[in-house]
Amino acid sequence: MIEVIKDWCKGCDICVRRCPVHALETSDELNKRGVYPPKLKEENECNYCRLCELLCPDFAITVVAEERKEESKSGLIIGGVANEV
Amino acid sequence: MVEDMINANELREKYLRDGMLPTIFCNGCGHGNSLDYVFWAIEELGIDMDDVALASGIGCSSRIPGYVSADGLHTTHGRAIAFATGIKAANPDLHVIVFTGDGDATGIGGNHFIHAARRNIDMTVILLNNFIYGMTGGQLAPTAPKGSIATTAPYGNIEHAFNISELTQALGAAYVARWPVFYPYQPIKSIKDALSTPGFGLVELMSPCPTAYGRRNKLGKIDALWTWYEDNTMLMEDYDRIMDYGTEEEIAAAKNKIKIGVFQHQERSGFFGEYDKMTTRLMEQDDAKWGV
Numbered sequence: 001m002i003e004v005i006k007d008w009c010k011g012c013d014i015c016v017r018r019c020p021v022h023a024l025e026t027s028d029e030l031n032k033r034g035v036y037p038p039k040l041k042e043e044n045e046c047n048y049c050r051l052c053e054l055l056c057p058d059f060a061i062t063v064v065a066e067e068r069k070e071e072s073k074s075g076l077i078i079g080g081v082a083n084e085v
Numbered sequence: 086m087v088e089d090m091i092n093a094n095e096l097r098e099k100y101l102r103d104g105m106l107p108t109i110f111c112n113g114c115g116h117g118n119s120l121d122y123v124f125w126a127i128e129e130l131g132i133d134m135d136d137v138a139l140a141s142g143i144g145c146s147s148r149i150p151g152y153v154s155a156d157g158l159h160t161t162h163g164r165a166i167a168f169a170t171g172i173k174a175a176n177p178d179l180h181v182i183v184f185t186g187d188g189d190a191t192g193i194g195g196n197h198f199i200h201a202a203r204r205n206i207d208m209t210v211i212l213l214n215n216f217i218y219g220m221t222g223g224q225l226a227p228t229a230p231k232g233s234i235a236t237t238a239p240y241g242n243i244e245h246a247f248n249i250s251e252l253t254q255a256l257g258a259a260y261v262a263r264w265p266v267f268y269p270y271q272p273i274k275s276i277k278d279a280l281s282t283p284g285f286g287l288v289e290l291m292s293p294c295p296t297a298y299g300r301r302n303k304l305g306k307i308d309a310l311w312t313w314y315e316d317n318t319m320l321m322e323d324y325d326r327i328m329d330y331g332t333e334e335e336i337a338a339a340k341n342k343i344k345i346g347v348f349q350h351q352e353r354s355g356f357f358g359e360y361d362k363m364t365t366r367l368m369e370q371d372d373a374k375w376g377v
Contacts, residue, residue, distance in 0.1 A: 003094070007107070008106055008107040010107070010111075010112040010113075011112060012112050012113045012307050013307065013308065014113070014267075014307065014308070014311065017308050018267070018311075033107075035112075050093075051269065053093045054118070054121065054122075054125075054269035055118065055267065055269060056117075056118075056121075057108075057110065057113075057114060057115060057116070057117030057118050057121075058106075058107055058108060058110075058117050059093070059097050059101065059106060059108075059117065059121065060107075061093065062092055062093040062094045063092070063093065064092065
């Protein structure tokens with residue numbers, strides 16, 4: 001999951017546009033600056049690559065690894081894809 | 086993996102000065118990224134922030150030391166490198182990092198910059214090149230590509246641009262690299278190398294300026310501007326290969342691109358090392374002549 005410091009976000013949308021798996025979207029909640037900070041989509045394939053964290057010019061994003069359960073789930077999905085190929 | 090590394094929240098708490106954020110930088114400016122990369126490089130090298138001194142001149146990029154929880158000097162326009170030389174002379178154990186802009190380092194303080202590089206003074210210069218004097222209202226910087234529009238060049242720039250990295254390479258600096266800010270890992274590696282290489286290290290980070298440069302030059306909004314940098318830069322190895330073996334079309338397409346990559350990484354004696362050697366030699370001569 002990602003944690004966003006909402007009031008530090010300036011709404012450049014770099015994280016949203018440059019996420020390799022398109023896991024982010026702008027939220028519909030305005031922050032103090034009057035922009036829409038990003039949030040994770042309900043359905044997402046976030047693999048914790050932390051690119052959004054590095055590319056955020058305003059130090060607003062932190063990527064936090066989720067529970068083990070989630071990781072094994074995503075591992076299964078990757079395995080499934082590999083089998084199909 | 087993720088669990089082993091420090092997370093961004095901890096990094097922020099460790100290195101950012103309390104109460105200074107959010108930054109003053111415009112929306113879409115890459116200067117914040119550069120600061121983040123410097124933090125990661127320092128973190129990965131395990132340098133103590135008490136051993137770090139920052140220096141900066143005037144300009145958007147020079148606001149950066151204010152956000153860092155370390156000692157810093159915010160000095161006069163273009164003179165950051167002169168002050169940094171002083172810091173290094175007074176306390177050679179410090180890691181001196183200079184944050185400077187393209188106008189600050191090569192326009193106003195050009196001579197300080199080239200002579201520090203020539204003397205190979207042990208410091209790391211993070212030069213944030215955004216092609217413009219952003220803070221003062223978009224005057225033409227010496228690094229602006231030919232044809233750029235600026236407030237002082239409303240009909241387009243007729244001068245040739247300053248190629249800072251190649252200049253510094255020619256001056257024999259220990260480490261020279263140029264990267265756009267939107268590749269995170271390469272700049273972090275370069276900053277690490279520049280910090281750990283003795284001698285003058287220059288990391289030129291190409292940072293987009295949507296407000297003063299992108300808007301006037303009709304390069305589009307933030308995303309389009311970041312993509313412009315992607316389309317107009319080329320890895321140095323690719324560039325050289327195309328120049329050697331490419332077809333005419335490929336050469337024509339590559340000609341106007343900006344080379345990125347590591348330009349130079351070498352061992353070379355620096356000013357203070359040579360100075361120490363000289364003083365030791367003279368003392369020994371003196372002792373031999375007059376007795377201890």
